[in-house]
Amino acid sequence: MLTNTPREFAFTEQDFEKVRVMIYNYAGIALTPAKHDMVYGRLARRLRALGLRTFNEYLQVLERGDSKEFELFTNSLTTNLTSFFRESHHFPMLADHLKAARGSGVLNLWCSASSTGEEPYSMAITACEAFDTLRPPVHIIATDLDTGVLETARQGVYSADEVEKLENNRARRFFDRQPDGRYRAKQELRDLIVYRRVNLMEPNWPIRGPLDAIFCRNVMIYFDKPTQLKVLQRFAPLLKPDGLLFVGHSENLYHAADIFKLRSKTVYERVQGGAAATSTSPLRSGLR
Template identity: 60%
Template sequence: MIKLPSIALPKVEYTREFAFNDADFERIRKLIYREAGIALNPSKKDMVYGRLVRRIRELKLSSFAAYLDQLESASGRREFEQFVNALTTNLTFFFREEHHFPILSEHLKKKAQQGGELAIWCAAASTGEEPYSIAMTALESVPGARVSITATDLDTTVLETGRKGIYPADKIARLPAGHATRFFDKQGDGSYQAKAALRSMISFSRLNLIDSTWPLRKQYDAIFCRNVMIYFDRDTQLAVLKKFAPLLKPDGLLFVGHSENFYFAADLFKLRGKTVYELAANGAGRSA
């Protein structure tokens, strides 16, 4: 066997367009935790750079330090919305975690027999695919019933997308057979818009889950809060769960994400099925 000589490759130094050091990253971690409850892992430094660099270019600033100084200045409050929007994750698609929707369907059928309006809160609506999936399930399961869906999110940009209800063809292609033609109207540019009957069921508004109070004044038959609290530390998760409890009807259901487990809140919620919780006996009516 011929032994090839080793070649010393030159070390490549990658330089960033804007100065971004560990101190900048730590400031960002503290700010997003304070504003949104998001506990950024130290490994997310490159992701943070990629998401915020566009704001620095747009504002014509010279560095992340300059951006953070502006963000924390007296006039920086207006930029905070853009800052939070950039750092929140909005991965979603229609009927994500599909095992939840047959459970929701049976729950709504049972609740509809009691009469009255059925109320559902989607606490992380993102671009709207989740609340529209809930609405489609309701229309199929309890036709004729009065159903209202409260859709909230921290990110104002994605809320506007949800409010319009317009999606590209590749997202609509993931719908179950027949749903596209039944629930959406094809637009001239090839996109699809949710039909008016579907859109009228849902109200979109901004809500920050870590705010001390929420502008919600009724109880819900179901609450969806999926794949959000994985970004919170346990103290923040528990604080949110304590505020969920009084907003859920005594026989209501809480739907959470596939990697979320709230065993530490057993006095508030008990596991009913795969990532579906109900109020514990002593969890109902807890104050926020």
């Protein structure tokens, strides 16, 4: 919706519509008209950085195929809210799942919307605690669309506020205090995780199964139901038959009941012989 307040940059309904179509086609993110002001606020920073005066000019830059700017456009439109041990009931379940698989080689976990890293580090800490070692037989691939948050995750440096509120002596056991007062995840913890940029809409994910668990939390809320379903159809064959899918608190998989069934609060397992995709069929062709 357009507001009457004069704005620094001209932003018409047509401009919003173009942004909406671009980000939906590329990232599956479904922006409702209520996000008009949010889009303005986030992209205004890019216009300022480029010295542009209107969104129309900015959209022309994107339409000319400037791939670096397209990456920054995408990064601007993602919402990256996360925290350590968010939705904490998932982690004891993950620990039990890992312990039950003890002795069956390296266990593979995929964190498919890792944001700034708090989620994959929480998974890594859970694995260390489950096996009582800083070198558990666990490999985590952590992916996200947003290159900015992936860089933060790779660095593994967090504020004292975030780390010092961790329970069970975790700050001391899993982080090193930096001279500036912040904390960095210990090398052993960082070594458990590999980061990659993966757009869940891209036709070929660089992920090989069979996986013991997939975390896909608080990202499907940005997708419409058909897009969610296509992602879920591709998750299922990547999981071991007893593998687990962890989703966010406001995400339910009723529309994928022939693929995933509820194991426990927002934790799902595959329906054996269900309707999962067997190949990596493209979700949607990329914009560029």
